[in-house]
Amino acid sequence: MVSPVKKLCNYSETGYNYAMNEATYKDRRDALAAKMDDGVAVIAAAAQKIRSNDTEYPYRPDSDFYYLTGFGEDNAILVVSKRGPQVRSVLFVQPRDETLELWTGRRLGVDGAAERFEVDEVFAVGEYAEKLPELMQNLPQLYLDLFSEEYPYTAAKKAAEELRRKRETKRPVTQMTDVRRIIRRMRLVKSAEEIALIRKGMEITAQAHHHAMRICRAGMMEYALAAEYEYCFKKNGAYSDAYTTIVAGGDHANTLHYVKNDDVLKPGELVLIDAGCEYRYYATDITRTFPVDGRFGDAQRTVYEAVLEVQTAIIGKIAPGVLKSDLQKTAERMLCEKMTQLGILEGPIEKLLEEKKHKAYFPHGIGHWMGIDVHDPVPYFDENGDEIPLEPGMILTVEPGLYLPADDPAVPERYRGIGIRIEDDILVTETGSDNLSAMIVKHPDGIEAICAQKR
Numbered sequence: 001m002v003s004p005v006k007k008l009c010n011y012s013e014t015g016y017n018y019a020m021n022e023a024t025y026k027d028r029r030d031a032l033a034a035k036m037d038d039g040v041a042v043i044a045a046a047a048q049k050i051r052s053n054d055t056e057y058p059y060r061p062d063s064d065f066y067y068l069t070g071f072g073e074d075n076a077i078l079v080v081s082k083r084g085p086q087v088r089s090v091l092f093v094q095p096r097d098e099t100l101e102l103w104t105g106r107r108l109g110v111d112g113a114a115e116r117f118e119v120d121e122v123f124a125v126g127e128y129a130e131k132l133p134e135l136m137q138n139l140p141q142l143y144l145d146l147f148s149e150e151y152p153y154t155a156a157k158k159a160a161e162e163l164r165r166k167r168e169t170k171r172p173v174t175q176m177t178d179v180r181r182i183i184r185r186m187r188l189v190k191s192a193e194e195i196a197l198i199r200k201g202m203e204i205t206a207q208a209h210h211h212a213m214r215i216c217r218a219g220m221m222e223y224a225l226a227a228e229y230e231y232c233f234k235k236n237g238a239y240s241d242a243y244t245t246i247v248a249g250g251d252h253a254n255t256l257h258y259v260k261n262d263d264v265l266k267p268g269e270l271v272l273i274d275a276g277c278e279y280r281y282y283a284t285d286i287t288r289t290f291p292v293d294g295r296f297g298d299a300q301r302t303v304y305e306a307v308l309e310v311q312t313a314i315i316g317k318i319a320p321g322v323l324k325s326d327l328q329k330t331a332e333r334m335l336c337e338k339m340t341q342l343g344i345l346e347g348p349i350e351k352l353l354e355e356k357k358h359k360a361y362f363p364h365g366i367g368h369w370m371g372i373d374v375h376d377p378v379p380y381f382d383e384n385g386d387e388i389p390l391e392p393g394m395i396l397t398v399e400p401g402l403y404l405p406a407d408d409p410a411v412p413e414r415y416r417g418i419g420i421r422i423e424d425d426i427l428v429t430e431t432g433s434d435n436l437s438a439m440i441v442k443h444p445d446g447i448e449a450i451c452a453q454k455r
């Protein structure tokens, strides 16, 4: 059973209605409590960040806070306490303020938050410090961001210390635990609702990549092509990109995170574009590499097909129980073999791998977790340090590449200046995997066909 989504008039969080049913977030808070001993967990919203003087960056919530609340306002704190079987969720929010709201928009406020969220109590954020001693009374565990110096966490530590010093508690705090680690372990496996949001984002990202293939031409600036992505994302309801768009013409593709995007796209070159929208705070992360003027040259196609073959093989290996480190090893071995076939590396594969010679041309990982964050900071290893095998509901990218710099004399001349990465986002399923970005063309013939639709 799920409770109906409550509707609010004249209220939106940075243009969003909240993404999921409130019961989803309540279930997550209960799941967090189930992993806690008697104690208090504190998790805070991200602070606004200044871009210049008194203007701020567009606000983006803290991913862990958002995961537990679905709340997109800043200056908010969630406290979950567990006392035996009793779980209590308390939310601190910004109170309504007519004068400030005139400038920055409507806030939910204390009453609005109490109506909307299935938490036990809501208070104004200004009351946080004075409520802490009561919330923490006789609870010996403190779950918080161990590594943050931000106010909500330092205030919780201070409250614990005062309770102990003044002997106002029978059970002082004796242990502090990283709450983010627990939440992120929960975030590792995505729910059907989360997967649906990523699929929706992927439709938008797919449109943008296909649009770019159609409008790209020699003489265009990289930033102009990047702007087309932003336009596609925003007009289709994705509030932001999930990360800074990379549009790398020619040899710039050999700079892995090239975000300057300020060069002209030249005829006869490839362009590597790594771009994905963020839809309701869920990421997509897609790379496509295609010819600026629509036709692969022979050398370009040879390298492209080598990378594509590796990418297809790695995606084919994804299934429950598989280790990501094995995907990495397989990708490195396959790319190493391809590089010897292309004359980029020479010698026995085992020796090349042992000496990590392939790292010069494939220096990064085969993929990463993806979710609310594009590089989802969910764990790769369990509490014992053992690698967590793939299981249904996990989402990872698969993104092999070959980067052959223009000025590298070890690379055969015909391949110099070619940089290729092909990246898809893969959902692990019961039976294997589901490529969430399968609709975005990547076979070279398919790419040429879309490019030929140029206007």
Ligand SMILES: [Mn+2]
Binding pocket: 285, 368, 397, 399, 423
């Ligand atoms: Mn990626």
